[in-house]
Amino acid sequence: MHxxxxxxxxxxxxxxxxxxxxxxxxxxxxxxxxxxxxxTPADYLQGESVRILYxxxxxxxxxxxxxTALAVAxxxxxxxxxxxxxxxxxxxxxxxxLFTAICLATGSIWGRPTWGTWWEWDGxxxxxxxxxxxxxxxxxxxxxxxxxxxxxxxxGGVSRVTAIFALVGxxxxxxxxxxxxxxxxxxQGPSITMRGSTIDMAILWxxxxxxxxxxxxxxxxxxxxxxxxxxxxxxxxxMARMAREGGVQ
Amino acid sequence: MNHWPFIIAAYAITLAGAGAMSWxxxxxxxxxxxxxxxxxRDR
Numbered sequence: 001m002h003x004x005x006x007x008x009x010x011x012x013x014x015x016x017x018x019x020x021x022x023x024x025x026x027x028x029x030x031x032x033x034x035x036x037x038x039x040t041p042a043d044y045l046q047g048e049s050v051r052i053l054y055x056x057x058x059x060x061x062x063x064x065x066x067x068t069a070l071a072v073a074x075x076x077x078x079x080x081x082x083x084x085x086x087x088x089x090x091x092x093x094x095x096x097x098l099f100t101a102i103c104l105a106t107g108s109i110w111g112r113p114t115w116g117t118w119w120e121w122d123g124x125x126x127x128x129x130x131x132x133x134x135x136x137x138x139x140x141x142x143x144x145x146x147x148x149x150x151x152x153x154x155x156g157g158v159s160r161v162t163a164i165f166a167l168v169g170x171x172x173x174x175x176x177x178x179x180x181x182x183x184x185x186x187x188q189g190p191s192i193t194m195r196g197s198t199i200d201m202a203i204l205w206x207x208x209x210x211x212x213x214x215x216x217x218x219x220x221x222x223x224x225x226x227x228x229x230x231x232x233x234x235x236x237x238x239m240a241r242m243a244r245e246g247g248v249q
Numbered sequence: 250m251n252h253w254p255f256i257i258a259a260y261a262i263t264l265a266g267a268g269a270m271s272w273x274x275x276x277x278x279x280x281x282x283x284x285x286x287x288x289x290r291d292r
Contacts, residue, residue: 022271029267033260048252055263095270102266106259113252217267224274231281238288 007230010084014223022220028213035206043203052110053199054206058214059103063131064173066096066218070138071170074163084226086158089166090142091225095218097135104128115186123179124187127172134169141165157229 036054043050069092077085107125108118119125146157180189191198199207 037256037260049255051256052259055260059263095274098266098270102263105262109255109259109262113250113255214267217271221270221274224278228274228278228281231278231285234285235281235288238285 007084011227011230014227018220018223018227021216021223025213025215025217025220028209029217030213032206032209032213035209040203040206046114049110049113050203052106053203054210056103056106056110057207058211059099059106060128061211062214062218063096063100063103063128064176065215066092066099067131067134067166067169067173070096070166074158074166077158077163078160078167086142086163087226087229088222089138089158089163090146090229091222093135093139093142094225095221097132097139099214099218100128100132100135104132111186117186120186122185122187123183124176124185127176127179131169131172131176134172138162138166138169157233 032054036051040051042048070089073085073089073092076082077089104125107128111120112118141162142158145159145162148159149157179185180187197204
């Protein structure tokens with residue numbers, strides 16, 4: 001892991017990986033969405049609206065997976081002081097928030113024809129909304145700490161307080177996961193578990209394509225955002241050095 | 250109830266969000282790396 005503490009070595013891997021992840025992800029997303037919209041049958045109970053599954057589930061997976069990655073990055077930053085951990089945290093936050101918002105929006109749209117309501121203040125939806133607010137908090141804190149550090153600093157521009165916020169916010173993840181078991185909810189119980197799936201294979205299979213596709217795409221976006229932060233930091237450092245040298249002369 | 254307007258709305262929101270994020274991230278990366286390369290060349 002520390003082999004990639006050197007940004008030059010990290011960029012040597014990230015540059016060729018970014019287009020592969022991006023276009024591989026896009027191809028799988030397009031294939032999965034087309035199969036989900038045109039090939040799979042309608043559900044006997046939910047009818048055609050079941051097709052929202054192929055975008056709602058990857059969005060939920062990436063919203064929660066994004067915060068898991070943020071918490072891991074915060075832990076790596078605090079324990080091993082890895083300089084790229086903070087950069088990764090900052091790069092993950094915005095796409096993570098986007099997918100949490102997409103999960104809430106598509107869930108709400110799916111709820112109208114199946115439950116008869118756009119929104120219900122139950123455990124699953126409320127805890128997912130809390131996750132979105134946690135992302136907003138992290139984005140605000142990390143921007144403030146990056147501004148204060150004048151770029152990356154020693155910790156990728158993410159202060160200790162911001163990293164602790166990411167770790168504490170991870171408490172919400174098991175709450176989201178277990179909310180449909182702990183409380184009465186309009187939302188269905190867990191359909192896909194370690195023991196298998198309650199969804200028929202005829203409907204389930206394109207979900208694998210979209211989950212993998214959106215995950216690869218998410219990885220590409222995180223790499224692009226990390227590359228942006230590293231390049232901006234390089235520019236700021238060089239401008240500061242030029243200003244110092246200009247001041248000395 | 251016709252479900253297709255709901256399905257189209259859900260897919261449109263997702264693809265618009267993902268498309269906008271892709272465009273914004275790629276543009277920011279291109280512009281930042283171009284500026285960094287230009288500064289390195291000027292040195």
